Amino acid sequence: MQMLKVGTIAGLTGAALAGCGLIYKPVGHTLNHYSLDEIVPYALGSGDLDLAACGTGMGLNQLGGSFSRVIKRPARLMIVTNTTASFCSEIQAQKYHLKVQRNLHNGNTDVARDNRIVAQRWERLTALRRYQVYQDTVNAYGEIGTDKCPDLSNELGTDQDQFVYLTGVLVGVQGLLNDIQANSSVGIPQNIAAKAGRASDCIDNQQWWGVPKALEAVVWLSVPGNAPEGAQPYAQLQQSAEIGRRAGIALPAMLYALAAYGQSDMARQKEAIKMVAEIYNDYEPGKAPDDRDENNDAAQYLLLNQIAYNEALYLSDRIWIDAEGHRTPLVALGSFPGEGAPTQEIDAGSYLN
Template identity: 55%
Template sequence: MLKTLSLPVMAGLAVCLSGCGLIYKPTGHVLAHYSQDEVVPYVMGSGDMDMSACGTGMGQNQLLSSFSRVIDRPSNVLLTTNLLAGLCSESQAQEADLRFQRALRAGDTASARDARTEAQRLYRRTALRRYQTYKDTVDAFGELGDDKCPSLGNDTEEIEHLVGTLTSVQALLSDIQASSSVGVPQDVAAKAGREAECMDNEKWWGIPNALQAVVWLSVPGAAPDGADPWSQLKQAADYGESKGMPMAAMLYAVAGYGQSDEAKEKAGIAQVARIYNDGVTPKEYLILGEVAYNQALFLSDRIWTREAGKRTPFLALGDFPGSEDDGATADDTDFDADDFLN
């Protein structure tokens, strides 16, 4: 009797399970298309970097990645969620880096070593996520820098191509900060520099030319004869400023840091602050302004920590220790706790 009953039960279960499989594929396609058409543009227009990076990037990535088990991998969307997740872990690595700098300045060797190890672990996590962004960018648009530009259908695909290429360079830099433990290929940066030729520099606020110039400065032999990377980078930063977008200025500051040119680094940081504070960043791409601001703030925090033992004073990005206006008015030294409590 039990055997007789078990047969229709098993048959029914098999039908149900096969039905679930039929549902998964259309669900995956719907979510992938919805994310591409609505989630990505929404995130690009978000002014909340923490919510976008540690919320959307961390929260959506594995859900959307799981559909690659039943449909083609939605690489366009996943390159965005992975780069956002990379920004989240990078911000944690930067906090550990600042703790390392403070401990080193205080002569606390044990704490400095511990913070340094934590930072390296988090930079490795960041490099892994950014390396996946590179892979998804290649999957979505073809190999970078192979002399064949991808065919892009709309602004969403163009911005994905741009930020995916930029993040591919950052993958290599994050890996270097993690003692090259991930193994991001060394030629990724040079490929990205060539890929910048496929992007509309004027439409995208000078970022493609800035990215290309950073690669020229970073990769020996990458610059063509007669090229002036710093001049191109400065022109890109100034063009970005005229359009209210601080990303190219941020790349100028990053290049100054990478080339140990503190004057250029500070100039880039100050330009980012000026553009950001003007409050005219294109509303559809606010998240790029937030990324630029936060990266410049970290570079500023390193300078302040090294020279003053503390991070940049509140709302004082663009001021530096020892300057006429070094952010002292915004510092805790002017804060009267008794006055505040009473």
């Protein structure tokens, strides 16, 4: 009798666990599609980089990744979550890079050396997350940069699939740059950049605000010998930035700024930073989501402008710290030292009262 009870309990437990397994699979598929269809578009239109990167990206990443225990890995979702999570860690890396500059400016070399080590740790984490983005892009769409473009109308069947692919290609290149900053400690293959440049031809440049051609030009400047004969990368970057300006998207202008920074071209870097500021300020970032024109790309992809603004602000801060010892004055992106830019007068006494 006792054995019968034990057997009954074991059977019921097994059945319950099996039932959970049956439930997990449809729940996994449902949550995966809901995340792509609703959470991701909401985050892209929210305009709060901290919430999207350190909130949605960090929080949804583990939940999304856990789906791979019961269904096929949701690679498309993981492209987005690791991308946004990577901006969270990159912001930390940038913070410590700026501390390096400030301490060098003030002659605190020991502190600057420590800050650089911390910055490299954050760069390494960012590179790891972005390399995972690249791997998930290959998982979802096949190897990038081959002579065959992927089918971008399969599972999602919408423009969102093209956006996810573009994200994966772009972030893969960014991950390589992060790894270089981290002394190549992750070991991301350097041919990813050239592959990404070729893969950009698979995306419609006009539809996606000039980003594909801007990325291609960045690769030409970053990878020696990769540009075709007669290529004019800076002209292509300027053209792409203008396409982005007309659409209200600052991302191509941001890529222009990063390319100029990488080539130590201060004049072009300032030009691109000013363009980012102008595009960002032309759209009203403080407007409530419900009040925006849903057919406006700048409204649907407001987070991209926040990313562009943050990256441009970091480059601007580097310029200001080198010249003045402090970051860009509040709400003054696009102004530079020596150009009649606003300054911040600090009353030291007010902090003591």
